[in-house]
Amino acid sequence: xxxxxxxxxxxxxxxxxxxxxxxxxxxxxxxxxxxxxxxxxxxxxxxxxxxxxxxxxxxxxxxxxxxxxxxxxxxxxxxxxxxxxxxxxxxxxxxxxxxxxxxxxxxxxxxxxxxxxxxxxxxxxxxxxxxxxxxxxxxxxxxxxxxxxxxxxxxxxxxxxxxxxxxxxxxxxxxxxxxxxxxxxxxxxxxxxxxxxxxxxxxxxxxxxxxxxxxxxxxxxxxxxxxxxxxxxxxxxxxxxxxxxxxxxxxxxxxxxxxxxxxxxxxxxxxxxxxxxxxxxxxxxxxxxxxxxxxxxxxxxxxxxxxxxxxxxxxxxxxxxxxxxxxxxxxxxxxxxxxxxxxxxxxxxxxxxxxxxxxxxxxxxxxxxxxxxxxxxxxxxxxxxxxxxxxxxxxxxxxxxxxxxxxxxxxxxxxxxxxxxxxxx
RNA sequence: GCGGGCGUAGCGUAGUGGUUAACGCGUCUGGUUGUGGCCCAGAAGAUCGCGGGUUCGAACCCCGCCGCUCGCCCCA
Numbered sequence: 429x430x431x432x433x434x435x436x437x438x439x440x441x442x443x444x445x446x447x448x449x450x451x452x453x454x455x456x457x458x459x460x461x462x463x464x465x466x467x468x469x470x471x472x473x474x475x476x477x478x479x480x481x482x483x484x485x486x487x488x489x490x491x492x493x494x495x496x497x498x499x500x501x502x503x504x505x506x507x508x509x510x511x512x513x514x515x516x517x518x519x520x521x522x523x524x525x526x527x528x529x530x531x532x533x534x535x536x537x538x539x540x541x542x543x544x545x546x547x548x549x550x551x552x553x554x555x556x557x558x559x560x561x562x563x564x565x566x567x568x569x570x571x572x573x574x575x576x577x578x579x580x581x582x583x584x585x586x587x588x589x590x591x592x593x594x595x596x597x598x599x600x601x602x603x604x605x606x607x608x609x610x611x612x613x614x615x616x617x618x619x620x621x622x623x624x625x626x627x628x629x630x631x632x633x634x635x636x637x638x639x640x641x642x643x644x645x646x647x648x649x650x651x652x653x654x655x656x657x658x659x660x661x662x663x664x665x666x667x668x669x670x671x672x673x674x675x676x677x678x679x680x681x682x683x684x685x686x687x688x689x690x691x692x693x694x695x696x697x698x699x700x701x702x703x704x705x706x707x708x709x710x711x712x713x714x715x716x717x718x719x720x721x722x723x724x725x726x727x728x729x730x731x732x733x734x735x736x737x738x739x740x741x742x743x744x745x746x747x748x749x750x751x752x753x754x755x756x757x758x759x760x761x762x763x764x765x766x767x768x769x770x771x772x773x774x775x776x777x778x779x780x781x782x783x784x785x786x787x788x789x790x791x792x793x794x795x796x797x798x799x800x801x802x803x804x805x806x807x808x809x810x811x812x813x814x815x816x817x818x819x820x821x822x823x824x825x826x827x828x829x830x831x832x833x834x835x836x837x838x839x840x841x842x843x844x845x846x847x848x849x850x851x852x853x
Numbered sequence: 854g855c856g857g858g859c860g861u862a863g864c865g866u867a868g869u870g871g872u873u874a875a876c877g878c879g880u881c882u883g884g885u886u887g888u889g890g891c892c893c894a895g896a897a898g899a900u901c902g903c904g905g906g907u908u909c910g911a912a913c914c915c916c917g918c919c920g921c922u923c924g925c926c927c928c929a
Contacts, residue, residue: 434902434919434920437919437920437921488927489926489927489928490927490928493854493927494927494928511929540929542927542928542929544927544928545854545855545926545927546920546921546922547921547922547923547924548921548922548923549929550927550928550929551929554929555929556929557929623925623926626926627926634926634927639925640925687928689928698929710928710929711929712929713928713929734929735928735929736929737928737929738929739929740929741929761889763887763888763889765887766887795882795883795887795888796887796888796889797882797883797887797888797889798881798882799888799889800888800889800890801881801888801889801890802889803888803889804889804890805889811888811889813887813888815887815888816887817887825888827888827889829889829890833888833889833890835888
């Protein structure tokens, strides 16, 4: 016997009972993005691998160990999208959006693929809601992007979350800072944890993020990025903070906030649960990436955006106690058992649907009782019963399933209009 | 990629070396002639994640693999 197939590791099916959550998220995304003047863009499920190797940075974990890359039959090196921002930037350049009215506000929801070790809230295929604003260096744009995400979460009933805000300075002053940081750490290198020794080479900013006890003493005295911001970046940071503080959004400065992607400068942020310390807690995060377009071969074009995992949004909704009633499968369930009724009931069902009534047919090889059970399970408000008697009269028996089950006989031709009216009531 | 926990019908669980693996929910079918929800009865559904080993005998012990999960790395 063959082994039964399972969904591939790190992937999951979204079953009907979960769909109301997805529906709610997608609906809210449409509303929120409209309120902020964003327009939708969709990019392909895969891109030339170079888009991410260059865009995300070829020493990032995403590119080094998580990308699904493959060669197609023509020998092109492609990658399933691991991250939305570089793909959207590629589209911006490819379609000459620099000649659109600036700034350009775009959003999307997109499948992301990363070869990670799965955990709750971390999957190899997940869906991300992305917003990007191109063409503006205004710090209010940074604040707005954060506000979009916050508004979405609030609309969806997510409670107990907060914004963590940081700044990574501009690229050049940050490089200078990183050198100073490395100078500070270099003599202590052998005493650091293995992870931090790797960080020293790959991503020194992460040294300040270590939870390892061996690293803690050195963190204390290390030079902090926030204390060394360039005047321009500091002013920018303070304007963003001030703007957010003018709203109800709870903001907390996180001087150690580091994001794993190379392209960020100045503003970075995350929105995290405030009542749950789980490792995969970040619901959404992003930042400013003024240098990314140039990395991808375009003209200097500032950008600011975020990604937020819809699977994680839904987990937070559930933790916040958001529940949905299961929606009825139909308005009307047609119970039928009569010689020669097939064409009549099929035609009736069609006319009901044309009248906007969701209709499901019972199976004629089942008993009335079995079909009535089906009607009950469907959640339909009415059953239409068609047996030999009704067929002879050219009528259907309408049974109200919401109350005691009162029945009335109605001429076939009048059924669609009558039921449409009853359902509207 | 590294370390810990777990894996019994669709779901939730019981059973921890010895006859036909149990219970609840769910599903299906009945409870007289054409009728739901409650109740009652019956049925279907599990090679006890997969493979190997120990043993007279394994769901129960050992090993490997797969999957889930928690933590690390990192991220949404």
